Amino acid sequence: MVGAWHVGTVVATNTETPTGRSIVFDVPGWTGNLAGQHVDVRLSAPDGYQATRSYSIASADSTERVQLAVDKLPDGEVSPYLVDDLQVGDQVEFRGPLGGWFVWKPEQIQPVQLIGGGSGVVPLIAMVRAHAASGSTVPFKLLYSVREPDDAFFADELRALEGPLLEVTWVYTRKTPHGWPTPAGRVTQEILARATFAAAENPAVFVCGPTGFVETVATHLVALGHDPVTVKTERFGGK
Amino acid sequence: MAIISRGFAGRSREHNPELPPGQYLTEDFPVLSAGPTPELDTAEWTFTVQTENGPTTWNWDELHGLGVEDVHTDIHCVTRWSKLGTSWRGVPLDAIFDKVETERDFVMQYSYGGYTTNVPLEDLLDGKAWVVSEFEGEPLDPEHGGPARLLVPHLYFWKSAKWIRGLIMQDSDEPGFWEQNGYNMYGDPWQEQRYW
Numbered sequence: 001m002v003g004a005w006h007v008g009t010v011v012a013t014n015t016e017t018p019t020g021r022s023i024v025f026d027v028p029g030w031t032g033n034l035a036g037q038h039v040d041v042r043l044s045a046p047d048g049y050q051a052t053r054s055y056s057i058a059s060a061d062s063t064e065r066v067q068l069a070v071d072k073l074p075d076g077e078v079s080p081y082l083v084d085d086l087q088v089g090d091q092v093e094f095r096g097p098l099g100g101w102f103v104w105k106p107e108q109i110q111p112v113q114l115i116g117g118g119s120g121v122v123p124l125i126a127m128v129r130a131h132a133a134s135g136s137t138v139p140f141k142l143l144y145s146v147r148e149p150d151d152a153f154f155a156d157e158l159r160a161l162e163g164p165l166l167e168v169t170w171v172y173t174r175k176t177p178h179g180w181p182t183p184a185g186r187v188t189q190e191i192l193a194r195a196t197f198a199a200a201e202n203p204a205v206f207v208c209g210p211t212g213f214v215e216t217v218a219t220h221l222v223a224l225g226h227d228p229v230t231v232k233t234e235r236f237g238g239k
Numbered sequence: 240m241a242i243i244s245r246g247f248a249g250r251s252r253e254h255n256p257e258l259p260p261g262q263y264l265t266e267d268f269p270v271l272s273a274g275p276t277p278e279l280d281t282a283e284w285t286f287t288v289q290t291e292n293g294p295t296t297w298n299w300d301e302l303h304g305l306g307v308e309d310v311h312t313d314i315h316c317v318t319r320w321s322k323l324g325t326s327w328r329g330v331p332l333d334a335i336f337d338k339v340e341t342e343r344d345f346v347m348q349y350s351y352g353g354y355t356t357n358v359p360l361e362d363l364l365d366g367k368a369w370v371v372s373e374f375e376g377e378p379l380d381p382e383h384g385g386p387a388r389l390l391v392p393h394l395y396f397w398k399s400a401k402w403i404r405g406l407i408m409q410d411s412d413e414p415g416f417w418e419q420n421g422y423n424m425y426g427d428p429w430q431e432q433r434y435w
Contacts (some may be wrong), residue, residue, distance in 0.1 A: 002433075007242050042241075043247045044241045044244055045248055049249045051247075051250070052319060054319070077249060077250045081244070081246070085246045090244060091242045092242075098421055100421045102273075218275035232274060233272060235271060235272065236269070239382050239383070
């Protein structure tokens with residue numbers, strides 16, 4: 001059951017990218033969420049007008065703290081408010097958690113391949129965090145595609161979590177860090193073949209990002225031999 | 240009593256009577272799919288209705304030979320976007336069920352790629368649903384369910400299965416893919432039947 005609306009009060013914000021930030025809310029009554037789930041966020045204006053959108057949850061624990069990470073859509077109604085206007089102490093409403101498909105649970109035993117584009121990394125971050133917190137020993141790989149180094153969400157945390165159980169591959173599509181060994185470019189089938197778990201290793205695969213990115217990556221993965229039913233996707237934006 | 244989000248002004252207050260509660264208008268056509276987009280060839284495509292009397296199967300040409308019509312309608316996605324005045328072309332389910340005998344009242348739509356979604360039979364009849372293969376005068380894009388998807392526009396759009404492969408008639412209303420993953424059994428946008 002999704003149940004009632006909960007009041008969320010902002011306790012911290014952090015600028016993540018030039019157009020995005022993460023926000024931690026205190027949500028009394030929140031009973032936790034699985035890694036990869038999302039939540040409906042409702043804003044109310046003084047005259048009663050309301051606007052609701054769904055956001056992936058970056059946190060995955062059983063506390064009453066919920067972290068979102070939001071990228072600002074230029075024509076958006078809700079995301080510019082969340083990224084530019086919301087301050088510590090401000091309140092919004094939450095309903096959820098939502099979605100039972102694009103989720104990772106610590107009892108899963110397959111290797112996990114995460115592939116994120118831009119802010120599509122948010123539900124994947126939740127999985128990386130849940131994996132680290134659970135003590136699960138299944139290997140994780142994350143391939144994270146961003147336009148340029150400044151566009152990465154949670155970059156420092158990802159670097160800190162890298163280790164024997166988490167391999168992170170960065171792909172820069174427009175501008176690389178200084179001294180990067182390869183030129184900027186989009187994710188190709190060759191990169192996927194080199195940097196991700198092979199189909200023969202039977203990984204659970206999660207792909208999240210803009211529609212064009214997810215279409216391209218998922219098509220390459222099927223061409224590389226992955227059974228389509230093992231490739232879970234979440235897309236945003238149109239085509 | 241809703242709380243106020245300090246400093247939130249929002250956009251238009253103009254009430255659009257064509258927009259169900261909690262929806263916003265989009266000019267875009269967002270893509271939502273749970274997995275990779277399947278590659279399908281109309282030369283090998285078939286559509287099957289499975290009843291208590293056995294299956295009836297049509298190939299691409301046979302199905303379209305039942306008669307194609309233009310559909311102008313609004314569509315509403317549970318993720319809160321709506322598009323008004325979209326144009327489609329396809330075969331009405333009435334023409335398909337004219338060829339099928341069944342006493343069963345519930346339908347499971349199933350797709351190439353494995354997607355399923357449930358709907359009562361009465362929601363597919365009397366000009367309420369189509370197997371569509373064109374959108375805005377063009378062949379339906381694979382990302383949007385091409386070569387053919389179901390169109391059941393009076394329900395949230397997850398009830399309009401992309402890459403439709405057939406229908407299974409059932410005695411009871413069983414949950415499909417999203418219905419097993421937290422979404423409503425019926426999905427009426429005017430009642431905001433989004434989740435469990």
